[in-house]
Amino acid sequence: MVPITQPNLEAISPVLANLLVHENLDQFIAECNPALAGLIDDIDSDDASIKIYSALDDNERAQYKAEYPQEEQTMTSLTERLRAEGMEKGMAQGMEQGMEQGMARGMTQGERTVLTRQLQRRFGPLDAQSLNRLEAANQQQLELWAERVLEADSLADFFQEH
Numbered sequence: 001m002v003p004i005t006q007p008n009l010e011a012i013s014p015v016l017a018n019l020l021v022h023e024n025l026d027q028f029i030a031e032c033n034p035a036l037a038g039l040i041d042d043i044d045s046d047d048a049s050i051k052i053y054s055a056l057d058d059n060e061r062a063q064y065k066a067e068y069p070q071e072e073q074t075m076t077s078l079t080e081r082l083r084a085e086g087m088e089k090g091m092a093q094g095m096e097q098g099m100e101q102g103m104a105r106g107m108t109q110g111e112r113t114v115l116t117r118q119l120q121r122r123f124g125p126l127d128a129q130s131l132n133r134l135e136a137a138n139q140q141q142l143e144l145w146a147e148r149v150l151e152a153d154s155l156a157d158f159f160q161e162h
Contacts, residue, residue: 111142123155130155
């Protein structure tokens, strides 16, 4: 991280003021302050503003806030907006993943239940070892057994590794 001194802090002010409207961010940064050139690679304007602002330590932020109060307010608003958007996206992703995992578990449990019922109907009550094997089986094993249940002559034949 490049230390931000008083001259660099003053140079950041026009960058923050114009980041959101400039079309070629890399060129703009290179023109405004050579010390900033190359620091930001292929990121959008909001991310660049946050990256520059977040690089400041507590003293530099206090100084920045005192010297550029309007931009401090803009950065705070931008930070809050991005944080809220990030939380919304994260929550949506989490809910989607949770639903997918829940559905997968439900499908596995459903297959396990049907397979247990089929085995009981075909071979009678299942012993504890057989029930434990069914309970411990993953989706792939359950699918293999679901096909095997139609051909097995005995419970031992059903569980036999082929």
